[in-house]
Amino acid sequence: MEEGKMDENEWSYHGEGNKSLVVAHAQRCVVLRFLKFPPNKKKTSEEILQHLQNIVDFGKNVMKDFLGENYVHCGEVVQLPLEFVKQLCLKIQCERPESRCDKDLDTLSGYAMCLPNLTRLQTFPFAEHRPILCVEIKPKCGFIPFSNGVTHEMKHKVCRYCMHQHLKVATGKWKKISKYCPLDLYSGNKQRMHFALKSLLQEAQNNLRIFKNGELIYGCADARSPVADLKALAHHLKPFFFPSNGLASGPQCTRAVIRELVHVITRVLLSTSDKGRAGALRLGLQGARVCEASPFSRSLHHQGKNTPEHSGLPKGCLLYKTLQVQMLDQLDIEGLYPLYNRVEQYLEEFPEERKTLQIDGPYDEVFYQKLLDLSTEDDGTVAFALTKVQQYRVAMTAKDCSIMIALSPCLRGASSDQRPVIPSSRSRLAFSVSVLDLDLKPYESIPHQYKLDSKIVSYYSKTVHAKDDTVRSTRFKEHEDCTLVLHKV
Numbered sequence: 001m002e003e004g005k006m007d008e009n010e011w012s013y014h015g016e017g018n019k020s021l022v023v024a025h026a027q028r029c030v031v032l033r034f035l036k037f038p039p040n041k042k043k044t045s046e047e048i049l050q051h052l053q054n055i056v057d058f059g060k061n062v063m064k065d066f067l068g069e070n071y072v073h074c075g076e077v078v079q080l081p082l083e084f085v086k087q088l089c090l091k092i093q094c095e096r097p098e099s100r101c102d103k104d105l106d107t108l109s110g111y112a113m114c115l116p117n118l119t120r121l122q123t124f125p126f127a128e129h130r131p132i133l134c135v136e137i138k139p140k141c142g143f144i145p146f147s148n149g150v151t152h153e154m155k156h157k158v159c160r161y162c163m164h165q166h167l168k169v170a171t172g173k174w175k176k177i178s179k180y181c182p183l184d185l186y187s188g189n190k191q192r193m194h195f196a197l198k199s200l201l202q203e204a205q206n207n208l209r210i211f212k213n214g215e216l217i218y219g220c221a222d223a224r225s226p227v228a229d230l231k232a233l234a235h236h237l238k239p240f241f242f243p244s245n246g247l248a249s250g251p252q253c254t255r256a257v258i259r260e261l262v263h264v265i266t267r268v269l270l271s272t273s274d275k276g277r278a279g280a281l282r283l284g285l286q287g288a289r290v291c292e293a294s295p296f297s298r299s300l301h302h303q304g305k306n307t308p309e310h311s312g313l314p315k316g317c318l319l320y321k322t323l324q325v326q327m328l329d330q331l332d333i334e335g336l337y338p339l340y341n342r343v344e345q346y347l348e349e350f351p352e353e354r355k356t357l358q359i360d361g362p363y364d365e366v367f368y369q370k371l372l373d374l375s376t377e378d379d380g381t382v383a384f385a386l387t388k389v390q391q392y393r394v395a396m397t398a399k400d401c402s403i404m405i406a407l408s409p410c411l412r413g414a415s416s417d418q419r420p421v422i423p424s425s426r427s428r429l430a431f432s433v434s435v436l437d438l439d440l441k442p443y444e445s446i447p448h449q450y451k452l453d454s455k456i457v458s459y460y461s462k463t464v465h466a467k468d469d470t471v472r473s474t475r476f477k478e479h480e481d482c483t484l485v486l487h488k489v
């Protein structure tokens with residue numbers, strides 16, 4: 001970023017999560033990502049610079065290898081004029097959702113990350129004049145724990161996302177329980193994937209957002225005021241997926257356009273645009289492949305059908321690679337926690353060792369190589385415990401990342417310029433797939449994870465599973481769902 005040339009009026013609020021806030025440039029396809037902190041927890045400029053550098057290094061040295069060069073965009077750390085950051089912060093404050101204002105944007109260090117704007121097609125340096133649609137999915141954890149360390153039987157049957165839904169609704173985070181189950185999305189079975197994506201469209205929460213030309217048109221900017229009008233969405237989608245059945249308006253048109261979107265996203269998710277390489281990890285899928293709480297498997301079960309087919313994901317696709325990284329959590333938090341305590345005990349005795357153990361970085365080649373040791377034989381050493389702790393942190397990162405799919409119609413007759421292309425009813429769509437929010441989860445969050453896990457399972461077991469029959473009838477109307485799921489499209 002060139003000092004003196006930064007004008008806050010060229011940047012606009014784009015979005016934020018729990019830990020960072022993103023602004024997008026009006027013309028150029030770049031964003032600035034700033035860290036956020038609670039008001040009483042300010043950090044020094046040096047600490048912020050180090051934190052951001054760690055994020056970039058972790059992306060470069062670890063995630064690029066695991067997920068694939070083309071999917072990961074590490075960006076770079078930039079130093080910005082303090083006056084620019086101050087003015088920008090004032091300018092965007094009114095656009096920030098109230099629920100995110102418990103944390104303040106860091107305006108004191110002047111450091112931020114500069115990244116490509118992933119809501120735009122990746123190969124274009126400048127904003128395109130063609131319409132660009134971008135679907136952001138936060139898929140969450142796609143497997144059921146298989147570790148012997150798991151003490152709650154329920155965790156072998158129902159996935160964490162589905163259990164957590166009940167706690168989230170009870171605590172008022174969301175109003176309705178979603179029918180989305182990550183295991184359906186990660187199944188590789190088209191029917192299950194369609195169901196998962198339709199469920200996300202019905203109840204987006206913070207798992208689905210849709211942008212058109214970089215602007216949010218569907219999903220939550222703020223949990224309290226979600227934008228989720230399917231009819232309005234279908235209207236936005238018409239330039240991309242005008243239905244081949246010729247219907248220009250009405251509920252049938254809405255359904256047809258949404259169905260097109262779901263089919264196109266499924267095909268993109270199953271595509272292997274990263275040269276089909278499987279990534280550095282080879283973890284066999286263990287544990288249940290179906291979550292008992294998923295309305296999809298429940299509806300099949302009630303029709304007396306076998307468990308849904310698990311087609312498996314193509315090895316080169318981003319979902320497959322993300323799942324592989326998630327499965328670095330081999331022991332589950334219950335098996336991991338005693339190992340974390342072993343590391344903690346060691347650090348209490350030898351606090352100066354924290355650096356050597358690379359708890360807070362550097363996330364370099366040495367750090368990466370240690371992650372590849374998948375042995376689960378505990379020899380009682382701190383080294384073993386540390387490897388499992390670091391693998392767990394990486395797995396948790398992959399359980400919380402988001403996938404961005406950008407789509408843009410190809411001009412008639414134009415070559416695709418080596419960009420991958422997917423056919424749709426209206427035209428061919430050039431697409432790019434990227435992954436974002438790959439910040440390594442902090443070591444300090446492990447005790448929180450342990451407590452939260454137990455809270456999620458206890459709440460689900462006590463209140464939901466005990467009243468299973470009632471829940472089944474309120475969670476979804478079976479006949480309606482079966483038609484939705486099994487209707488051949």
Ligand SMILES: O=P(O)(O)O[C@@H]1[C@@H](OP(=O)(O)O)[C@H](OP(=O)(O)O)[C@H](O)[C@H](OP(=O)(O)O)[C@H]1OP(=O)(O)O
Nearest residue numbers: 017018019138140164206396399400441445449452
């Ligand atoms: O624990 P979870 O599964 O609720 O995930 C948290 C997310 O909630 P979600 O369930 O996706 O709505 C949560 O997302 P929201 O703030 O709810 O949008 C964060 O992503 C959080 O990560 P971090 O603490 O900011 O690094 C996430 O925490 P981590 O568990 O990934 O550390």
Ligand SMILES: Nc1ncnc2c1ncn2[C@@H]1O[C@H](COP(=O)(O)OP(=O)(O)OP(=O)(O)O)[C@@H](O)[C@H]1O
Nearest residue numbers: 015016017018019020022115116117118119436437
């Ligand atoms: N490179 C990018 N291009 C376009 N949009 C982006 C980019 N990075 C982030 N965003 C948008 O900003 C939002 C917040 O970013 P991000 O997920 O990194 O925040 P976070 O605070 O780290 O998230 P979390 O709540 O998971 O901790 C994303 O959901 C996405 O919509």
